[in-house]
Amino acid sequence: MGPAHLLAALSYATDLDYEKCHCNSWRMALVAQRLALMVAPEIRQDVFYGALMQHIGSVGTSDHIIYVNKDHRRADDSNGLDHCSKSSIILRWLPGMQSIAQYVSEHHRWYRGLRREDRATGGEIQLGSQILGLVDIASQTDCFRSPITLSTGLHAIAGLTGRAWRRELWIALVESTKDSKFYLRMMNTAALPSMILEAIEEIGVPPALDTDTGVERVLHLFSVLVDLKDRSTAGHSLRTASYAKSLATYMGLSHEDTHQAYRAGLVHDCGRFGIPTDLLSKPGRLSSREMEIVRLHAGMTIKALTCLPMTTDICELANIAGHDHERFDGQGYPDKLQGNDIPLISRILGVADAFDAMVSSTGYRLLTPRGAAVRLVQNAGSQFDPQVVDAMLTMVRESGLLNERQIRAA
Ligand SMILES: [Fe+2]
Ligand SMILES: [Fe+2]
Ligand SMILES: [Fe+2]
Numbered sequence: 539m540g541p542a543h544l545l546a547a548l549s550y551a552t553d554l555d556y557e558k559c560h561c562n563s564w565r566m567a568l569v570a571q572r573l574a575l576m577v578a579p580e581i582r583q584d585v586f587y588g589a590l591m592q593h594i595g596s597v598g599t600s601d602h603i604i605y606v607n608k609d610h611r612r613a614d615d616s617n618g619l620d621h622c623s624k625s626s627i628i629l630r631w632l633p634g635m636q637s638i639a640q641y642v643s644e645h646h647r648w649y650r651g652l653r654r655e656d657r658a659t660g661g662e663i664q665l666g667s668q669i670l671g672l673v674d675i676a677s678q679t680d681c682f683r684s685p686i687t688l689s690t691g692l693h694a695i696a697g698l699t700g701r702a703w704r705r706e707l708w709i710a711l712v713e714s715t716k717d718s719k720f721y722l723r724m725m726n727t728a729a730l731p732s733m734i735l736e737a738i739e740e741i742g743v744p745p746a747l748d749t750d751t752g753v754e755r756v757l758h759l760f761s762v763l764v765d766l767k768d769r770s771t772a773g774h775s776l777r778t779a780s781y782a783k784s785l786a787t788y789m790g791l792s793h794e795d796t797h798q799a800y801r802a803g804l805v806h807d808c809g810r811f812g813i814p815t816d817l818l819s820k821p822g823r824l825s826s827r828e829m830e831i832v833r834l835h836a837g838m839t840i841k842a843l844t845c846l847p848m849t850t851d852i853c854e855l856a857n858i859a860g861h862d863h864e865r866f867d868g869q870g871y872p873d874k875l876q877g878n879d880i881p882l883i884s885r886i887l888g889v890a891d892a893f894d895a896m897v898s899s900t901g902y903r904l905l906t907p908r909g910a911a912v913r914l915v916q917n918a919g920s921q922f923d924p925q926v927v928d929a930m931l932t933m934v935r936e937s938g939l940l941n942e943r944q945i946r947a948a
Contacts, residue, residue: 539849542747543738544757554787556838557846562677563592568669569673574586581669594625596621599815615939628759632747633755645670648703679694682721698706755874760775760805764808764810771899778803782802782803782886798887803887805843811842813832818832836860836863839859842856859887862887877923893910914930
């Protein structure tokens with residue numbers, strides 16, 4: 539499982555809403571690496587990954603995709619610029635991403651120091667940051683949507699040249715648009731997955747990230763961003779991953795499968811990025827339409843993790859992670875799979891997910907471990923695989939959360 543493919547999937551997930559993927563970050567990354575190739579090939583790799591990840595810190599702000607699109611019109615809004623430092627802090631946690639994080643932290647500094655309080659100017663602002671800033675503003679003015687919006691968008695932002703970015707960069711951007719084959723392909727959403735895959739193959743991965751530790755960190759990044767999206771369920775992905783791994787071990791699954799259960803727990807709710815934040819944290823019961831929208835997150839987890847072609851191991855992870863809301867009786871979602879047609883690790887994940895949601899949710903749904911055990915038993919055979927429920931009860935009892943009498947009562 540390649541860290542670059544996972545980062546591309548994460549980037550895609552953060553541009554999802556429940557109707558479509560906007561692919562803003564993918565387009566920015568493709569144009570940014572092309573600009574870097576023209577003006578500073580040695581920073582091409584850093585610029586590519588920086589552009590892919592530069593807006594992850596805005597996940598969790600209300601309707602963050604729309605927010606990002608309007609960002610350039612909020613020059614005086616200090617909250618609006620928080621995403622630079624937030625994205626940068628998160629990226630520093632990944633091995634091999636230090637210089638990339640630095641570029642991201644400064645991507646809204648203006649060349650003539652008009653935008654930020656520290657008044658950094660000219661050469662004090664790294665070229666990589668200026669490239670990210672330029673493609674960001676070009677993306678927000680819809681330059682990467684169609685030939686017509688490219689022309690109107692460039693016209694709209696041309697006046698920022700010399701103030702927001704150095705003149706050579708602007709000349710390079712305008713020069714790059716002469717490659718109409720590249721631009722037309724990049725504007726075609728259906729062609730984007732292949733273009734991203736080709737870029738990853740050509741550009742490579744920061745060596746420090748291309749390790750088992752790097753992959754694990756990227757997988758944990760999914761859970762960190764899910765927490766950022768909805769703070770009322772903070773820690774849910776990590777706890778679900780731990781429960782699922784323990785359950786899989788307890789049930790005698792192989793080392794690889796237990797590891798897969800853990801990984802699936804970390805990523806299983808990434809489709810929630812595309813659900814409006816106020817809906818996820820809405821107190822009380824949801825209307826049937828609202829519930830329908832929230833349920834879309836499972837299919838969107840699959841969509842995000844399968845966004846690139848030919849990444850078989852991530853597709854396997856997607857198949858497990860996206861089916862944790864299937865029910866044993868076939869009445870779940872997103873695909874109404876039934877019984878053993880639901881992958882075993884998904885059935886394990888479903889029990890782990892429900893248990894954590896019951897014992898750690900905020901508000902009226904909070905249950906004690908005993909109450910949660912009762913609920914699992916009541917729904918064994920309908921919602922949950924009875925074998926997995928049995929294993930969960932025994933495991934929870936052995937962990938000391940429930941005693942023998944409470945289990946019998948359950
Ligand atoms: Fe930005
Ligand atoms: Fe979920
Ligand atoms: Fe979940």
